[in-house]
Amino acid sequence: MVSSNFKLAETINQMSIQVKFFASLREKVGHNDVELASAQNALEAWQLATNNMTAPENLLVAINLDYAKLESTLNDGDEVAFFPPVTGG
Amino acid sequence: MVSSNFKLAETINQMSIQVKFFASLREKVGHNDVELASAQNALEAWQLATNNMTAPENLLVAINLDYAKLESTLNDGDEVAFFPPVTGG
């Protein structure tokens, strides 16, 4: 029981945030995917995953596949993606 | 020479105007094509070719394949067409 509770506490403190980069940002940052153990919001995830690179002005953010903001709060299990303006079609 | 001049005079006095009707107007008037020996304008052509039928309000007129008006003057050799609003496409 004690061991099990201890593990639970550990899980609560240690979030899992998946960070993804696409297109020119992927090349600039130098990697596709990073897993973070904690990040309060998208901005903190950006800072941690890029070693404090300055965020471009036209940076787009998606949390769990929907557009979001840099100030948007992150929760355990979230996937946050950073990318430049889209150019499909 | 005399005979030839006489023929020329005849041609000048006697115009040839082709009158055409389309769609519901063709059915209403009861014929497609009429040739008139003279008509000053489209309205007169309508009156002569339809036995003075009242012209419908939405009547469309084309002279030599271009939209025209009932008051538009006719010249020898002209083709004047009468039809209801177009419904293609």
Next chain:
Amino acid sequence: MSSWVSETSIEPWSLIAEQQSKQTIQGEFGATATFIGTMRDFSDRPDISRMLLEHYPAMTSRYLDKLEQSAREKWALLDCLIVHRVGEVTPGDAIVVIACWSAHRRAALDACNWLIEELKHQAPFWKKEFNAQGGEWVTGNTDGH
């Protein structure tokens, strides 16, 4: 650029593919916009079984050419196709095919939109619809809604 009237059944996607296969603008065009008008089995009246498409042949070709010409003057089109069916059609048959090719998308989209509206209000075609109650001439084109 081509426009014509067809007295026999038209297959829109084959027509457009064929037009494209004859083009020499590959790499130049970035946009194709098309509109296909197809016969429905209803109008203001239900259960339309067939339709007769009448036209004024000499004026029709002149007007289809004119429409194409005007569209080319208004927009930077690389190619354009207008085909209109005449004669007897049944529900599901294509009535009109319009396709516009351009480098950038607004030209093709706007020209295609303009062409179908102009065609509907200018080109000398008339529809007579038949159902069990008999034939009736369509009295006017709507605004498309």
Next chain:
Amino acid sequence: MSSWVSETSIEPWSLIAEQQSKQTIQGEFGATATFIGTMRDFSDRPDISRMLLEHYPAMTSRYLDKLEQSAREKWALLDCLIVHRVGEVTPGDAIVVIACWSAHRRAALDACNWLIEELKHQAPFWKKEFNAQGGEWVTGNTDGH
């Protein structure tokens, strides 16, 4: 209704014809509007030889579905098709195919126009163009002119 991403070459007119062959709306639809986006051999830079289309797969399918759903809420569409190419393409290759079917023409035309604009500004696709000088990411979609 269907939307998908294709990793291999797409042939627009066959795709649309095939979609239509699966429909059960014959006699109901009177209008089909389509837009095809095709790769050009130029952009702001000349002589583009190839292009890489990257996307964010999970978000892309979600967004194409969302776009279709929104279009159906805004207009009375009977069917809708959205296909977007990813991977490496060369000039003349189709990049996007949009087709809308409706009873009356304004719905299909307006929905098609709206869908291409929304797709260009919302769906997570990115283009990297290559010419003899190397590769460059396209920095933003234009307003279509």
